[in-house]
Amino acid sequence: MSKEKKPGFFKRLLGALTGKKEEPEKEAKAEKPKTKAPAQRAPAKKPAAKTKKAPAKKAPAKKPAAKKPAAKKPAKARAPKKPAPEKAPPAEEIAEAAAPEPEAEPEPKKKGWFSRLRDGMSKTSNKLTENITAIFTKRKLDSGMLQELEDALIQADLGVDMAMRITEEVARGRYDTEIAPEEVRAILGSEVAKVLEPMAQPLELDSAKHPHVILVVGVNGTGKTTTIGKLSHQFAQDGKSVVIAAGDTFRAAAIDQLQIWGDRTGAPVVSGKQGADAAGLAYDALEQAQEAQADVLLIDTAGRLQNKADLMEELAKIVRVVKKLDDSAPHSVLLVLDATTGQNAVSQAQAFMEIAGVTGIIMTKLDGTARGGILVAIAEKFALPIHAIGVGETVEDLQPFDAYDFAAAIAGAAEQVEA
Numbered sequence: 001m002s003k004e005k006k007p008g009f010f011k012r013l014l015g016a017l018t019g020k021k022e023e024p025e026k027e028a029k030a031e032k033p034k035t036k037a038p039a040q041r042a043p044a045k046k047p048a049a050k051t052k053k054a055p056a057k058k059a060p061a062k063k064p065a066a067k068k069p070a071a072k073k074p075a076k077a078r079a080p081k082k083p084a085p086e087k088a089p090p091a092e093e094i095a096e097a098a099a100p101e102p103e104a105e106p107e108p109k110k111k112g113w114f115s116r117l118r119d120g121m122s123k124t125s126n127k128l129t130e131n132i133t134a135i136f137t138k139r140k141l142d143s144g145m146l147q148e149l150e151d152a153l154i155q156a157d158l159g160v161d162m163a164m165r166i167t168e169e170v171a172r173g174r175y176d177t178e179i180a181p182e183e184v185r186a187i188l189g190s191e192v193a194k195v196l197e198p199m200a201q202p203l204e205l206d207s208a209k210h211p212h213v214i215l216v217v218g219v220n221g222t223g224k225t226t227t228i229g230k231l232s233h234q235f236a237q238d239g240k241s242v243v244i245a246a247g248d249t250f251r252a253a254a255i256d257q258l259q260i261w262g263d264r265t266g267a268p269v270v271s272g273k274q275g276a277d278a279a280g281l282a283y284d285a286l287e288q289a290q291e292a293q294a295d296v297l298l299i300d301t302a303g304r305l306q307n308k309a310d311l312m313e314e315l316a317k318i319v320r321v322v323k324k325l326d327d328s329a330p331h332s333v334l335l336v337l338d339a340t341t342g343q344n345a346v347s348q349a350q351a352f353m354e355i356a357g358v359t360g361i362i363m364t365k366l367d368g369t370a371r372g373g374i375l376v377a378i379a380e381k382f383a384l385p386i387h388a389i390g391v392g393e394t395v396e397d398l399q400p401f402d403a404y405d406f407a408a409a410i411a412g413a414a415e416q417v418e419a
């Protein structure tokens with residue numbers, strides 16, 4: 001998606017890191033609308049009906065762009081019963097006064113996101129910056145420094161391959177010369193962007209499916225249920241009708257947790273009793289979502305069962321059972337990984353790829369960890385699409401994954417670096 005950004009990214013990042021910008025005006029470009037996680041075009045649909053809880057509210061259709069007030073319409077918010085001024089203002093003026101402020105939304109939203117990402121990633125980037133600065137200040141490059149750099153990169157969970165590649169890139173033609181820490185960080189950022197760029201793929205819904213079935217998997221506590229809540233909010237904002245299946249029947253609280261999200265986002269939640277058969281529940285939910293012609297069905301699953309074999313069996317059964325109603329389902333299997341678990345995330349990814357045929361990754365909790373580099377290691381090892389990342393607990397804290405923003409944040413850039 002952002003191929004054109006690649007050439008020159010290193011230079012721009014270096015400019016951002018050293019404060020020496022070569023491009024006079026790049027702010028204007030920051031406006032470029034970013035692909036949103038649930039990237040869809042289709043118009044708003046009626047929300048799924050017929051489930052236990054009716055949606056608290058209708059999924060709002062896409063926000064209308066700040067509308068110009070229709071000149072002829074009588075203004076609604078006119079002050080009541082005031083003696084008319086001598087000269088009544090023209091209707092246009094009244095309408096204008098009553099009209100909502102035109103919203104200039106996209107830009108602040110995007111800026112807000114980058115600063116959240118940067119702040120969230122600050123533990124990872126500060127540690128890297130600290131180490132890189134300590135290694136590279138006023139010394140001529142030698143193999144000892146390169147070894148130290150490699151160690152620091154491995155410590156940040158970037159993975160051995162990536163650490164070696166960055167180190168090689170730093171070494172290239174620079175032996176015995178001084179290299180500024182900012183330059184090393186810019187190399188780090190551009191190597192990271194190179195690996196991540198092809199993996200940055202928004203979660204696309206197949207509009208031919210009613211519903212598009214999304215199975216959400218991952219070990220306990222990674223953020224599955226929260227992520228479902230956030231996704232459901234985002235889909236609803238995009239005018240999509242969503243049904244949620246509380247497929248984590250292992251934990252009683254999981255059902256309440258989902259119900260809260262469902263109420264908040266207007267999505268019906270199909271749930272059963274604790275201990276109910278998760279596959280049966282997923283079947284019922286899909287049936288209801290199909291009847292309602294919903295756009296999306298999000299299926300939550302248990303992260304923890306008595307043992308791995310049970311978990312494997314349960315997930316396999318869910319898949320088997322939904323296929324009875326739609327043999328192309330599930331259309332997406334999202335693996336939710338928790339960045340704070342560092343290298344553990346690698347073995348989790350391995351296991352769930354085998355168990356559940358993962359089609360994409362969402363990584364949560366990139367805030368509050370110095371191990372954010374794990375996302376790079378995962379991307380490199382599994383070559384799976386990374387759809388979105390989470391840097392906090394609010395709905396706005398889950399956003400589509402952008403390789404360049406992530407690279408700039410990990411390199412410690414204070415602001416977004418765009419083409």
Ligand SMILES: Nc1nc2c(ncn2[C@@H]2O[C@H](COP(=O)(O)OP(=O)(O)OP(=O)(O)O)[C@@H](O)[C@H]2O)c(=O)[nH]1
Nearest residue numbers: 220221222223224225226303364365390391392393
């Ligand atoms: N800081 C931070 N916390 C998050 C993020 N995503 C989720 N959490 C928190 O992580 C905790 C666990 O989230 P859940 O959504 O319950 O995780 P789960 O995978 O459903 O857990 P189980 O149902 O036990 O398998 C909650 O307190 C969430 O608020 C994130 O991106 N950042």
Ligand SMILES: [Mg+2]
Nearest residue numbers: 224225248254
């Ligand atoms: Mg859960």
